[in-house]
Amino acid sequence: MDGAAKDRHGAPSPSCRTAARHAGGDFRVTDAPARHTDADGPAHHPPHVLILMSRTGGGHIASARALEAELHAQRPGCRVTIVDLLTDHVAFPFSRMPATYDSVVNRTPRLWHAMWRLTAIAPVGRSSAAIVRRLSQSRIEALLRGEQPDLVISVHPLVNHLVIPVLERVAPRTPFVTVVTDLGGIHPLWLHPRNAAVYLPTERAVELAVSRGLPRRRLHAHGLPVRADFACAAAARRDTRAAFGLDPELPAILVMGGGGGIGPIEAIVSRMVAALATASPGGPAAQIVVVCASNVRLKAQLAAEAWAVPVTTLGYVDRMSDLMGACDLLVTKAGPGTIAEASIRGLPMILYGFIPGQEAANVDHVVDAGAGLFEPDVAALAAKAARLVTEGRDDLAAMAGRAASLGRADATRAIVASILTEVLEA
Secondary structure, three states, X not given: OOOOOOOOOOOOOOOOXXXXXXXXXXXXXXXXXXXXXXXXXXXXXXXXEEEEEOOOOOHHHHHHHHHHHHHHHHOOOOEEEEEEHHHHOOOOOHHHHHHHHHHHHHHOHHHHHHHHHHHOOHHHHHHHHHHHHHHHHHHHHHHHHHHOOOEEEEOOXXXXXXXXXXXXXXXXOOOEEEEOOOOOOOOHHHOOOOOOEEEEOOHHHHHHHHHOOOOHHHEEEXXXXXXXXXXXXXXXXXXXXXXXXXXXXXXXXXXEXXXXXXXXXXXXXXXXXXXXXXXXXXXXXXXEEEEOOOOHHHHHHHHHOOOOOOEEEEOOOOOHHHHHHHOOEEEEEOOHHHHHHHHHOOOOEEEEEOOOOOOHHHHHHHHHOOOEEEOOOHHHHHHHHHHHOOOOHHHHHHHHHHHHHHOOOOHHHHHHHHHHHHHHOO
């Protein structure tokens, strides 16, 4: 996904609302000084909201920032603090675990899957969290007493069982809500029974939460929180392509590998170039755009090649909404935020992989809806992509319509509105 831009690309598009944006790596952000207006009144002072996340993948960070921006938009003057609880406020050695996340899921996915499944067993997950909480209790208490929030929001499953029991002792009247940032694989640790409210991506996820004992009245299905620019209408595709330095006339295939630019990206691009060249020997049938994110080595390698079809390589992209709107097909791993954003833009997907455990159900979410395909074989993926953007344009258009049917452009607005009115002011 996108983040702090190292080389920023994309035309500025009109903003649908004023939204605070934070581009750095500082996750103790306390912006927007509190200010009172006549409309606030004594019962509606600008609240202080504490958002708890962790640097395990880019999705939790992106969701926290999206919620922060929307809180500022809906409640001007509120103060929002984003904290990486697992890195900064739990005891050693557990505080080192987030830094190993990318390495574990990429190099030893079977080990990660085993850990995910083991902690999904309720007694194991609860007892593991209890051990970490006991060792970290003084740090968590110090955080809560120091911040004194009016509301706590979790966007990470490992946070809930660590914080809720401590919050109930330190500030029992402070509501704690969870915004689930997984699409399909809802780990049980998301669903602490003493959440004041849980915000889930789909009605299917709500049914799953009910089956695990949560009262339906506390469950809300508004979609996944996404950045504010995805709530804006997409700009004209031809204009947006030109803004990214693309050929305005050629269909564009977007290739991504999450915030780390991971996966067989180089092999995918190479095979796709060959398939496109074969499909249209008289000239390029399409162009390829690759978001390498933090993978500087990948970006340099791809940029150094002489490709038979146009290939544009980007680092971090600040205007992902615009870029997705400029493209016809997305090739990516099954990250929930990427899928949610692509759906809003009506962008069909070919998924080449997923993180075992939490992302496996995301594949079903896309494929069952007819919004995309799952193809882990690189050669087969390249052939399918080339067909879709050449003689398979009708199939591509049908997939685009189904992808759009999954999109929830107003998800962040609806989530924040519900939190403010149904939880904070209840």
